[in-house]
Amino acid sequence: MDAFFVLSIMRDISNGLSYIHSQSFLGFHGRLTSRNCVVDDRWVVKLSDFGCNRFYATEKKRKTDYLWIAPELMRANFSLGTKAGDVYSFAIISSEVLTxxxxxxxxxRQSGLDELIYMIKKGGTIPVRPSLSDVEILDLNPAVLHLIRDC
Incomplete structure (x- = not known):
């Protein structure tokens, strides 16, 4: 993928989040994963599955769903989500797009999924984040990588 396409995907997701965070009565998505990012016939990414948090609050999550949940939300067992949690999820999705x-x-990974989730949840002085060291998009501005790491 070229940098324009990658940035277009990221922009569409951030525009959707911006709408949900500032103009929607919902206030946050709360369940944002790459599965909730659908592409329409014009190659525009749309966010889905928002506004259903109360329906899903008691539903048992799949283990892989925890990979998009911010560590502080996992530690607090807060199932509905927050705006900050959406920003974390955006960074995880962006890392998926880039890598x-x-x-x-x-x-x-050599370690299992349970261990990875435990390490993410536990946190520490150096938080566990996806590796962006092998991103090979030639004309991508390095500031994009810094933006993702800062989320």
Whole structure:
């Protein structure tokens, strides 16, 4: 993928979040994952599955769903989400777009999924984040990588 296409995907997602955060009565998405980002016939990314948090609050999450949940929300067992949690999820999705791999490349990790989720939830002085070191998009502004890391 070229930088324009990557940035277009990221822009569409951030525009959707901006609408939900500032103009919607919902206030936040709360369940944002790459599965909730659908592409229409004009290659515009649309966000889906928002506004249903109360319906899903008691539903058991799949283990992989925790890869998009902010560590502070996991620690607080806060199932509805927050705006800050959406920003974290946006960064995880952006890392997926850039690396073309699953979040944290969990399928290729030596440690299991349970251990990865535990390390993310636990946090620490150096938080666990997806690796962006092998991103190979030639004309991508390095500031984009810094933006993702800061989310």
């Amino acid at each position: 073309r791999r699953s979040p944290f490349d969990y399928e290729n």
